[in-house]
Amino acid sequence: MPLLQVKDVYMKFGGVMAIAGVSFDIHEGEILALIGPNGSGKTTMFNLICGVFSPYSGHILFRDCQITGLKPYQICRKGIGRTFQIAKPFPKMTVLENVMVGSIYGKKNSYPLKKAREMAMSVIHSMGMEQKWDTPVTELTLPYKKRLELCKAIATEPHMLLLDEVMGGLNPSEVEEMIKLLKRIQSNGVTLLFVEHLMRAVMGLAERMVVLNHGAKIAEGSPVEVVEDLQVIEAYLGKENQFVKG
Amino acid sequence: MKSIYVLVVTLAVGLMCCLPIFLGPHSLHIVILTLISLIVATSWNILLLTHQISLGHAGFFGVGAYTCGALCEKFMPIVPLDILVGGIIAALFAVILGVICCRMTVWAIAIVTLAFAEVLKVLVIMVPSIADGAEGIRVPPIFGGVGYEKIACFYLVLFVSLLSLTCAYAIRKSKLYYAFAAVHDDEEAAGMLGVNPLKFKIIAFSVSAFMTGVAGGIFAHYISFIDPYTVFGLHISLDAQIMPLVGGLYTILGPVIGSFVLTSAGEVFRIYFGSGYLIAYGCILVAFVLFLPEGIVGWAQRLARR
């Protein structure tokens, strides 16, 4: 049984079909990459899984249980964590306090403060942010902002993490570190679904990938298969050569 | 550092307790009114924690006051139970308002709450059967109107305002703070971390309204005569936000400093400028918004950090 099943999902914005009949599965423990050109509907797909939008039609099942129509906070408590493409830290709080929001409220029964603080602290350690735990988030640099997004999502103890361009804007050595972090997260038993433009990261991490174009799925398979897929090369690789280079 | 805070707080409370020895009846009256507006300002500041700005706290204040008035008139004086009932009814109104407001922007919330208070005022004025209409009603004094009534009232109000500050402090130190702050900063991100924004916005609304309703009830008993223009008046809603603004938004001490600074400034100006005092008062407010937007407490914290 797949962990997450997306079944023939459609999403409309006004008259525009942003997601048109997409289906795919994610299995327990795997790393799946969701790629596609700008505006192809990747973030929208994330928003559908997380309950920010409900689909125009179609179903999304998590552990064989219908999650379409649930609110984001309910989906979080079912065990799906998510980072935002543009980091959304809570500016009035420190790093630790930001992460604590997730560790207090991320599960069905909220943790007491003391336990939540310890847990947030250990997440911060495991993500290599221990030197920044007391920094106001407005003073963080971009790589740390990206890591904070990860910390917050992990603090909710998810079974599955949706990562929206966590490598965007990082330099090559920071990308390497991020890849290591993600592998470590996966080795702890978390299933990963990630959106990424950086081909090097996609090829290095993904076990399988799904390609979207104009809201439709145009390819799916192992990275090698997908890269060989002609249709993809026409739709995507041909236009975006930076994608091939990386 | 912590022991210094404890010392300062103890000294301040001790000093407040001694006030009736030094102050004449008029000054004591001003202090009581200041403390009542402190409670309202503190509760307004709690609502702000979830990024909801109310322009209608007079509505909750009036509901508290009129509940006391009506209960004492129709049944019998059941102080202090009627004050609590007033708070609870105000909180029920807040739950309804909270549900209406939960998907609105701050500005829309400000307008809806303003309308709420005005509608209640007009209702009470227009429908005499509710509570004697525009003429107002008598409310029996809490302590039976004996000689030391005012001093007793002072201690009651002091006690309740300390309670309201304790409540604000408890929220700051509890899990609620994390949910409030997350909802304040980014509802979408808060939701992704398991926080139900709707729930916490409504909690903030009802806690805030309860405290304001209680303040209204105490006010009614203390003044012993209420009419819609006084207890539903716009000045109550305005004070509720101007005091935290001057003292320091999002801080616990802000409403305390703000209420004392503004009422003392108001009194001094009235003595020196006569009827023109409102102009001077207004100028001070504009100056604060322009030059010290973080309020007195925020400014002091910034100095201390250097």
Ligand SMILES: Nc1ncnc2c1ncn2[C@@H]1O[C@H](COP(=O)(O)OP(=O)(O)OP(=O)(O)O)[C@@H](O)[C@H]1O
């Ligand atoms: N809230 C919204 N309202 C209206 N249209 C939207 C909304 N969100 C996304 N869209 C539209 O849906 C389409 C898909 O957008 P989406 O953000 O999912 O793309 P993406 O694949 O994440 O792109 P990028 O790589 O630039 O992040 C775009 O045409 C976008 O304009």
Ligand SMILES: [Mg+2]
């Ligand atoms: Mg996107």
